[in-house]
Amino acid sequence: MKVRQLAHSRTGDKGNTSNISVIAFDQKNYDKLRRHLTPEAIKKHFDWVVKGDVARYELPQLGALNFVMTKTLGGGVTRSLALDQHGKCLSSFILEFDLPEGE
Amino acid sequence: MKKIRIGAGAGYSGDRVEPAVELAEKGKLNYLVYECLAERTIALAQQAKMKDPKAGYDLLLEERMRSVLALCQKNGITLISNMGAANPLEAVNKTREIAASLGLSGLKIAAVTGDDVLDAVKASDLRIEENGESIHSLDGKMISANAYLGVAPLLEALRAGANVIITGRVADPALFMAPLIHEFGWSLDDWDKLGKGTLVGHLLECGGQITGGYFADPGFKDVDGLSRLGFPIAEVSEDGSAIITKVEGSGGKVVTATCKEQMLYEIHNPTSYFTPDVVADFSAVTMTQVGPDQVRVEGATGRARSATLKVSVGYRDGFIGEGQMSYAGLGAQTRGQLALDIVEKRLALTGVKVSETRYDLIGVNSIHVRQNPAPVDEVRIRVTGRTDSMKEAVRIGNEVETLYTNGPAGGGGAFKSAKEVIAILSVLLPRESVKAAVSYLEV
Incomplete structure (x- = not known):
């Protein structure tokens, strides 16, 4: 099962830091997302792009997690060589994260 | 209870024009706010102003003003925007000229200035936040420095009865929060109220998002009607709670998921969203669907503002050259990879000095990098490099273009660019x- 089946996501950028929200469609799946989407697991998932740290902030009343990833955007939108300078497409990649069935 | 309706007329400088017209016509608005100034835009505008003292404000200002000024006056809507960019005074001149040409009169148009702090920053010994280096590491390269102003000059203009307020760099949420403070008489140290007002501004500042x-x-x-997406309206109550909605019959939808x-978006620690006016705390915000396309938002709080203002410093940072070429059909990816290898060797062989490069296969690994990417029928190669001179930046695109006659079989659609x-x-x-300042023109 992919995160996409349980949650939606949007990416924002500030300088060289990317933030990615993961928001449960149904509040009842928030705990499952919170258990599996640890900062360590997300850092591994994005190991090809995150050169810094991953911090996670929790908003249980919204069923939402917010991941903040430093040194991720090639120096930031104003100087990045990347095709996606803002890292806007990173939200799609977090939705590919594999979750176990059930639980 | 008194309620104020604020509409967002644009989410960025180049945004669609007509959704704001719909808002001004049918949104029953008190205020229409256009947020059009991205971080770098003001540095580019500063460069434009250096070439032409009458330039340096938003390129769509004229089109946007022509489309809504008369409607705003007719419906009693105050218009607020940061479209002044690097030149709010000239933007106000232009707006007065447009108002006059539309036959309007009785409009007071305010310019907010004082965000340009280039001289103060140049003369300072400040540390750069991102890398800890001295500001003097940018000596000779700095082209702009703009402080993020808060609500104070906007409040001054509102109290003076301005119908249109045009600013340069002002914190985005402040453009939306100033009318709330003005209308509801919130105290400037009522941090919880300012936290709530900041949330309203933050939610609206990206327009259709x-x-x-x-x-x-x-x-x-699924979302219906994206080709005629309605832009947002916040109906804000005196206690700072708000209902996010849009014009009935417009495209799109307002549900808790879009609001969350x-x-x-662009938030780090939700307990600490720094603005010039307050440190807002969104961590306990709740959202409730209270009707079709109506979401109630409440529960933001705030803490005392910081003693400093953030300043964005624009500087010349070398050059980037780029080239692209497509390959399709059987062996597309193999030929694309060969093309990339050839360009890499050519840049070394011909002595093009690049401090950083990227060799992408668009369609395979330019956005997401996977262990085993799916096979593709077509790829587009993309080479980018950072250089110290425009001449070398140009060489990068040229080396991709010469793949036409020197590279793998069947390359097409070459594109090249070089920019500072x-x-x-x-x-x-x-x-x-x-020191912020406000000046006025009337028509």
Whole structure:
């Protein structure tokens, strides 16, 4: 099962830091997302792009997690060589994260 | 209870024009706010102003003003925008000229200035926030420095009865919060209220991103009517709670999911969203669907503002050259990879000095990098490099283009570009060294 089946996501950028929200469609799946989407697991998932740290902030009343990833955007939108300078497409990649069935 | 309706007329400088007209016509608005100034835009505008003292404000200002000024006056809507960019005074001149040409009269148009702190920053010994280096590491390269102003000059203009307020750099949420403070008489140290007002501004500042724009994922998140997306309206109560909605019959949708995505957009720690006016705390915000396309948002709080103001410093940061070429059909990816290898060797062989490069296969690994990417029928190669001179930046695109006659079989659609990079870093300046000012023109 992919995160996409349980949650939606949007990416924002500030300088060289990317933030990615993961928001449960149904509040009842928030705990499952919170258990599996640890900062360590997300850092591994994005190991090809995150050169810094991953911090996670929790908003249980919204069923939402917010991941903040430093040194991720090639120096930031104003100087990045990347095709996606803002890292806007990173939200799609977090939705590919594999979750176990059930639980 | 008194309620104020604020509409967002644009989510960025180049945004669609007509949704704001719909808002001004049918939104029953008190205020229409256009947020059009991205971080780097003001540095580019500063460069334009250096070439032409009458330039340096938003390129769509004329089109936007022509489309809504008469409607705003007719419906009693105050218009607020940061379209002044590097030249609010000239933007106000232009707006007066447009108003006169539309036959309007009785309009008071305010310019907010004072965000340009280039001289103060140049003369300072501030540390750069991102890398800890001295500001003097940018000596000779700095082209702009603009402080993020808060609500104070906007409040002054509102109290003076301005119908149109045009600013340069002002914190985005402040453009939306100033009318709330003005209308409800909130105290400037009522941090919880300012936290709530900041949330309203934050939710609206990207226009359609809260009404179903940037949200659709067919089969998972369906949105109707994106070709005529309605821009958002916040109906704000005196206690700071708000209902996010849009004009009935417009495209898109306002649901808790769209509002949650936008609340977390460009937010780091939700307990600490720094603005010039307050440190807002969104961590306990709740959202409730209270009707079709109506979401109630409440529960933001705030803490005392910081003693410093953030300043965005624009500076010349070398050059970037780029070239692209497509390969399709059998062996497309192999030929694309060969093309990339050839360009890499050519740049070394011909002595093009690049401090950083990227060799991408668009369609395979240019956005996401996977262990085993799926096979593709077509790829587009993309080579980019950072150089110290325009001449060398141009060489990168040229080396991709010469693949036509020197590279692998069947390459097509060459594209090349070279540009100077204007990058942004930030410093924190003590509040007292920034002096905002307001001036007026009337028609």
